[in-house]
Amino acid sequence: MFCEKCGSLLIPKEKKGKKLFYCRRCKAYYNLSGKLVEKSTQKSKITLIGERKPTLPTVEEECPKCGHKRAYFWIEQTRASDEPPTRFYKCKKCGHVWREYH
Numbered sequence: 001m002f003c004e005k006c007g008s009l010l011i012p013k014e015k016k017g018k019k020l021f022y023c024r025r026c027k028a029y030y031n032l033s034g035k036l037v038e039k040s041t042q043k044s045k046i047t048l049i050g051e052r053k054p055t056l057p058t059v060e061e062e063c064p065k066c067g068h069k070r071a072y073f074w075i076e077q078t079r080a081s082d083e084p085p086t087r088f089y090k091c092k093k094c095g096h097v098w099r100e101y102h
């Protein structure tokens with residue numbers, strides 16, 4: 001038996017107890033009647049949605065705790081909405097969080 005796509009000789013291969021023919025070049029499987037079964041043997045893995053890493057922008061801001069000069073920042077609306085939003089910083093090095101005081 002030959003591969004209908006590339007003409008290579010198919011090798012007998014067992015897959016999940018089923019006797020199939022396999023093309024090494026195309027990585028394709030054929031059943032005994034010469035029909036293409038499936039190309040990929042791998043079932044698509046369920047992608048685990050992990051914790052989304054916060055991709056916060058960074059600024060040059062000195063950490064009051066360790067003195068590191070790079071920090072993440074984000075803006076949060078605190079308490080009353082008529083108040084100006086507060087800038088928060090998080091030290092890239094030690095993780096210390098502080099807010100900007102106006």
Ligand SMILES: [Zn+2]
Nearest residue numbers: 003006023026
């Ligand atoms: Zn082939």
Ligand SMILES: [Zn+2]
Nearest residue numbers: 063066091094
């Ligand atoms: Zn720090």
